[in-house]
Amino acid sequence: TAEQKPPAAGDVLVHAGDTNKGQPIKVSELKPDGQMIKAWPKGEVVKDQNDNNLLVLFRYPEGTLKEPTKMEDTAQGIVVYGGICQHLGCQVNLKDDGSLLCPCHSGSYDPKAGGEVIGGPPPRPLPQLPIEIKDDQIVVKSYYVRPRYGESVSDWQANRA
Numbered sequence: 001t002a003e004q005k006p007p008a009a010g011d012v013l014v015h016a017g018d019t020n021k022g023q024p025i026k027v028s029e030l031k032p033d034g035q036m037i038k039a040w041p042k043g044e045v046v047k048d049q050n051d052n053n054l055l056v057l058f059r060y061p062e063g064t065l066k067e068p069t070k071m072e073d074t075a076q077g078i079v080v081y082g083g084i085c086q087h088l089g090c091q092v093n094l095k096d097d098g099s100l101l102c103p104c105h106s107g108s109y110d111p112k113a114g115g116e117v118i119g120g121p122p123p124r125p126l127p128q129l130p131i132e133i134k135d136d137q138i139v140v141k142s143y144y145v146r147p148r149y150g151e152s153v154s155d156w157q158a159n160r161a
């Protein structure tokens with residue numbers, strides 16, 4: 001169904017958390033404090049019927065994101081990733097030290113540095129989702145920069161095309 005389709009260019013990011021659920025995330029409401037905001041992509045409908053579509057968004061002070069973040073796919077310090085662990089598909093959480101921790105087998109990732117694996121079993125970084133800003137909203141620019149959890153390279157290439 002449309003609610004299960006993966007994120008696609010032109011989708012708007014909407015809140016997935018309890019506050020403002022389904023409402024577009026506004027850039028002007030985001031503090032550059034590195035807090036994690038959960039989001040869904042929304043095309044004609046909110047694509048919230050596929051757990052693998054859960055996204056995590058962070059805004060940092062401009063100029064503080066590090067390589068190998070794809071800087072051209074961030075905007076005003078905002079970076080977005082798939083929120084599902086690349087190991088076996090659990091949801092990642094933000095820790096006090098600013099890293100992301102997967103509760104299942106302690107995989108950890110650095111959201112300031114392209115989602116790189118900094119501990120545990122994940123085989124590859126979290127997939128960064130390219131975004132741009134339009135009219136104070138966050139819009140998907142293109143499909144993930146690498147395969148997301150459970151996705152074959154050929155499926156990823158087809159979604160990138």
Ligand code: FES
Pocket residue numbers: 085086087088089090102103104105106107120121122
């Ligand atoms: Fe995340 Fe295993 S599912 S570390």
